[in-house]
Amino acid sequence: MPEAALHRELLARMWLNRAFEEKVSELYASRVITGLLHLAIGQEAVAVGACSHLRTDDWVLGGHRSHGHAVAKGADVKRLMAEIAGRATGYCGGKGGSMHLVAMDAGFVTATGVVGGQIPLALGAAFAAKEGGRQQVAVVFFGDGAGQSGAFHESLNIASLWRLPLVFVCENNGYAEFTPLSAHTLVERLARHAETYGMPAHTLDGNDLLAVHDAMGKAVSQARAGKGPVFVECLTHRMRGHYEGDPAKYRELSQLAEWKEKDPIARFARMIETRSGLTAAEHGAIEADARARIEDAAQFAIASPWPDADEADTQVSAGHG
Amino acid sequence: MAIAVIMPALDVTQESGKLLGWKKRAGERVSKGEAILEIETDKAIVEVEAPGDGILAGIRAEEGAVVPFGDTIAWLVQEGEAVPEAQASVKLAPEYREEIRPEGAEMRVALPASGAHGRMRASPKARRLAQELGVDLDGVHGSGPDGEIQAADVRAAADAVQPTGGTVEPLGAAARIAAERTAQGWRSIPHFFVSRDLDARPLLALRDRLAPEIVQAGGVKPSLNDLLVALVARVLRTHPRVNARWVNGSIHHNPDIDVAIAIAVGDAVVAGIVRQADRLDPGAIAARRRELAERAQAGRLQPADISGGTFTVSNLGMFGVDSFTAIIVPPQVAILAVGRVRDAVVALDGRPEVCPMMNVTLALDHRVGGGRTAALFLADLAEALARPEKSL
Amino acid sequence: MAEQSLLEAIREGLHEEMARDPAVYMLGEDVALGGPFGVTAGLAEAFGTQRVVNTPISEGAVMGLAIGAAAVGLRPVIEIMFIDFITLAMDQLVNHAAKLHYMSGGQLKIPLTVRVQCGISGNMGAQHSQSLEAWLAHVPGLKVVTPSCPADAKGLIKAAIRDDNPVVFIEHRGLYWARGEAAGAGAAVTPIGEAAVLREGEHITIATFGRQVAAALEAAAELAPQGISAEVIDLRSLQPLDMDTLVESVRKTGRLLVVHEAVSEGGIGAEIAMRVQQAAFYDLDGPILRLAAPFSPIPASSALDRFFVPGKAEILRAVRGAFRRQGAGG
Numbered sequence A: 001m002p003e004a005a006l007h008r009e010l011l012a013r014m015w016l017n018r019a020f021e022e023k024v025s026e027l028y029a030s031r032v033i034t035g036l037l038h039l040a041i042g043q044e045a046v047a048v049g050a051c052s053h054l055r056t057d058d059w060v061l062g063g064h065r066s067h068g069h070a071v072a073k074g075a076d077v078k079r080l081m082a083e084i085a086g087r088a089t090g091y092c093g094g095k096g097g098s099m100h101l102v103a104m105d106a107g108f109v110t111a112t113g114v115v116g117g118q119i120p121l122a123l124g125a126a127f128a129a130k131e132g133g134r135q136q137v138a139v140v141f142f143g144d145g146a147g148q149s150g151a152f153h154e155s156l157n158i159a160s161l162w163r164l165p166l167v168f169v170c171e172n173n174g175y176a177e178f179t180p181l182s183a184h185t186l187v188e189r190l191a192r193h194a195e196t197y198g199m200p201a202h203t204l205d206g207n208d209l210l211a212v213h214d215a216m217g218k219a220v221s222q223a224r225a226g227k228g229p230v231f232v233e234c235l236t237h238r239m240r241g242h243y244e245g246d247p248a249k250y251r252e253l254s255q256l257a258e259w260k261e262k263d264p265i266a267r268f269a270r271m272i273e274t275r276s277g278l279t280a281a282e283h284g285a286i287e288a289d290a291r292a293r294i295e296d297a298a299q300f301a302i303a304s305p306w307p308d309a310d311e312a313d314t315q316v317s318a319g320h321g
Numbered sequence B: 001m002a003i004a005v006i007m008p009a010l011d012v013t014q015e016s017g018k019l020l021g022w023k024k025r026a027g028e029r030v031s032k033g034e035a036i037l038e039i040e041t042d043k044a045i046v047e048v049e050a051p052g053d054g055i056l057a058g059i060r061a062e063e064g065a066v067v068p069f070g071d072t073i074a075w076l077v078q079e080g081e082a083v084p085e086a087q088a089s090v091k092l093a094p095e096y097r098e099e100i101r102p103e104g105a106e107m108r109v110a111l112p113a114s115g116a117h118g119r120m121r122a123s124p125k126a127r128r129l130a131q132e133l134g135v136d137l138d139g140v141h142g143s144g145p146d147g148e149i150q151a152a153d154v155r156a157a158a159d160a161v162q163p164t165g166g167t168v169e170p171l172g173a174a175a176r177i178a179a180e181r182t183a184q185g186w187r188s189i190p191h192f193f194v195s196r197d198l199d200a201r202p203l204l205a206l207r208d209r210l211a212p213e214i215v216q217a218g219g220v221k222p223s224l225n226d227l228l229v230a231l232v233a234r235v236l237r238t239h240p241r242v243n244a245r246w247v248n249g250s251i252h253h254n255p256d257i258d259v260a261i262a263i264a265v266g267d268a269v270v271a272g273i274v275r276q277a278d279r280l281d282p283g284a285i286a287a288r289r290r291e292l293a294e295r296a297q298a299g300r301l302q303p304a305d306i307s308g309g310t311f312t313v314s315n316l317g318m319f320g321v322d323s324f325t326a327i328i329v330p331p332q333v334a335i336l337a338v339g340r341v342r343d344a345v346v347a348l349d350g351r352p353e354v355c356p357m358m359n360v361t362l363a364l365d366h367r368v369g370g371g372r373t374a375a376l377f378l379a380d381l382a383e384a385l386a387r388p389e390k391s392l
Numbered sequence C: 001m002a003e004q005s006l007l008e009a010i011r012e013g014l015h016e017e018m019a020r021d022p023a024v025y026m027l028g029e030d031v032a033l034g035g036p037f038g039v040t041a042g043l044a045e046a047f048g049t050q051r052v053v054n055t056p057i058s059e060g061a062v063m064g065l066a067i068g069a070a071a072v073g074l075r076p077v078i079e080i081m082f083i084d085f086i087t088l089a090m091d092q093l094v095n096h097a098a099k100l101h102y103m104s105g106g107q108l109k110i111p112l113t114v115r116v117q118c119g120i121s122g123n124m125g126a127q128h129s130q131s132l133e134a135w136l137a138h139v140p141g142l143k144v145v146t147p148s149c150p151a152d153a154k155g156l157i158k159a160a161i162r163d164d165n166p167v168v169f170i171e172h173r174g175l176y177w178a179r180g181e182a183a184g185a186g187a188a189v190t191p192i193g194e195a196a197v198l199r200e201g202e203h204i205t206i207a208t209f210g211r212q213v214a215a216a217l218e219a220a221a222e223l224a225p226q227g228i229s230a231e232v233i234d235l236r237s238l239q240p241l242d243m244d245t246l247v248e249s250v251r252k253t254g255r256l257l258v259v260h261e262a263v264s265e266g267g268i269g270a271e272i273a274m275r276v277q278q279a280a281f282y283d284l285d286g287p288i289l290r291l292a293a294p295f296s297p298i299p300a301s302s303a304l305d306r307f308f309v310p311g312k313a314e315i316l317r318a319v320r321g322a323f324r325r326q327g328a329g330g
């Protein structure tokens, strides 16, 4: 794809993510959606940059803050929105919800609400991908908080030992719940753990879409080429509270203002105005298009039926309805 | 178009928030992102931003109001635009809370299997009662689910076959409770009994020596049983397991020795408590016994007079009974049944002699102690009885 | 009557114990900031971050740390947040905390309190809504308690902290803001292992705990004018169970309904049914009944998770079913 077209495509994907999360927030505030929702507004560049190199048959896994990963991997936004809203038409029939999205048609294997739980699972997807011999790769997203879990360390070791086709994407947004990373570890850059386990690792500005895009391009091709795992640490920031309803009192207002300056979408748009000649009108149209698609998704979700009561305890085991 | 200002959901597990105050007045122009009100949840005070540009209008929640999340509390209108009538209807997520659970949205409830399976359906309790009351279940009408015979059906059947013409003796509340407690004690406590015949001469001698002194000093003449209670209480000091409670599968040693003595009131018997009997001399025990008896006759026993005993002494000697066994009163773990003093021929120093003897039978909760525990207690009691002045 | 919420009562109990005994420490994710629901709010201010310690998201290591510290003399209180995450600390809790006293021939004591919250509330889905008390009650060496009212919340958290054994203290999230009579400053400890008979009755015993206690009391009140007198028992302690109280009650009523929010199979209800029928079989005037969540993970959708919370309506249906006459239907 020529660069100018690629840039516009990436911008559109970021807007799709942003619009999705903003709509979820709005529907939550008005109680159309309930549940424990963790939004990734401000982290769009990581999801979009990372997934832009993936094939549909590559595997992606995420954690509790993973709406955007599923959207960026190409899952149907209508079915995602319906799932988060608990409707029968959602990807999981309403059984999964915000923290447990699965969209196998798009290669989104699972999200999990247990911090760190996705990392060993991703090892498995990578293991299977390697055995499958079709140059598939697996990508796992997790936060800085997960970097202090046992599962994280055990998984880094096995991935590098067995040279699994896996890209670890750490979204270091500086906070786990209400606590800054510095209060959880003396290791400021989680990429250093990967080095310890003998894995190539990069730390980069996660609000710079092109930086993520470039680094992920190399990481994914290394994994695809059978040269083992890569660790990519993206420094970023979530613009909302830890979960919807979190007043985020622990965060300095100045800090928020600083990160608003670094809003990955505005920044990228400014950059491609010069580099690819994006006009304000074009940008406006791209945003409007994304918002329209998401509005459609929201209307689809709202109009969808609730799951039938009889569904409550079906699918407990495979092969039993 | 007017934009609704809603009470935003601010907590995952709550349904409403409190409006602390408006930061803008009705009629003021606000722009998107500006703080327009403050609300409070259990956790924090939060500023709410304007959802768009416009003029604040149609405020419908005042300061201090507790407003359900999702409710419209005001509008942002454009110049000249009217405040909309009602909130645009949004389909709210249903709640699991029962009060607002729609009709028919209850969970499934598994009821026990029904339908007869050849065998007669009767509850275990009904079967037990039938046996106890001699009722043949074949003829009993079952009133339970699917015709199951329940306890009430058996009782009804038993009542129906009672010979007519007899009289029913109704029981007072206290007697019913006592009966129920006795039944409970018998059912739940594994009783076993250990007996011993004791030489009553030292006890008789002691009474003959003490009684005149006490009476002279204006006290109550101690009975043989009062003396026995005094001795038993002192022996219990070195047998904490016999002076214990059985609670929740463990043995609780009682800090005090509070001996219950059976007192006849008309046809009924109440157990009056002599508190810390091990610290009372025979005169004090006699006085307490008299006090309990008087109150019992007058029907003025206090709860403290009859509850909380740690060991019971029951004496049927005055009715000419030689020996008997008694039922433990839970949560106590032992009871001593005392017979009359009677002349018996016993071997003393290898020669038959007539000697006043007294039989005591200890009933003990087998969960608390075995034969050894009971035997050692009786041995010490025999020893105390042989030389009463040593312990009194 | 002074009132408080269950959450405030727990906080007060923690506060009093920390003030009473300098060996008591709090550990957990964001506990110094109050935790996600504010239970520990103010404790760090009162006792310092030396004793109210924020931990990384390292449940296994932190559980082990708390156990080790307990073994050598501290009395740690660790917060695991959602009971669902206790899975990450199970090795330390089950293979170590529960067994060290035994394996050491009594040399070691593990005076550890593990705080977790459980239950369905807020449509959080399968990994944040479980009731896993039966797993824990199945482990010899662990005690498991769960309060249904503020006074017991305070009394039991104090008892847990003072106990020389590992005690899992389960808080039902749906009860955090439920108000009730306050225990009051310096209030008594609620002994572990004692159930509370909250309402006396003659025809059926309803044994339950946590959120279902209120539902059972409401149901009992509704049944009374219809001639069914229900006795309501709040178990409070799930390990050990107060079998004496249960058995005595069933001997009187002849019937038992056990209610819990945990899934039906292999739950506390099964254990109670087994032991009651053993102790009081010939006093049973009908089958023992169990009301529990379907045997299924918990769905996120608000349209589905309500089928997993036994409430008054279900209790009424179950009780009436037990007294249903022939042909009268259910």
Ligand SMILES: Cc1ncc(C[n+]2csc(CCOP(=O)(O)OP(=O)(O)O)c2C)c(N)n1
Pocket (backbone or CB within 6 Å): A038, A064, A065, A113, A114, A115, A116, A142, A143, A144, A145, A146, A147, A173, A175, A176, A177, A242, C029, C057, C059, C081, C085, C088
């Ligand atoms: C095993 C486990 N422990 C605790 C939690 C509670 N929890 C949910 S999100 C979170 C913080 C996660 O931080 P991080 O990994 O940095 O991800 P972020 O929220 O910043 O995206 C915590 C502690 C959990 N979900 N799982």
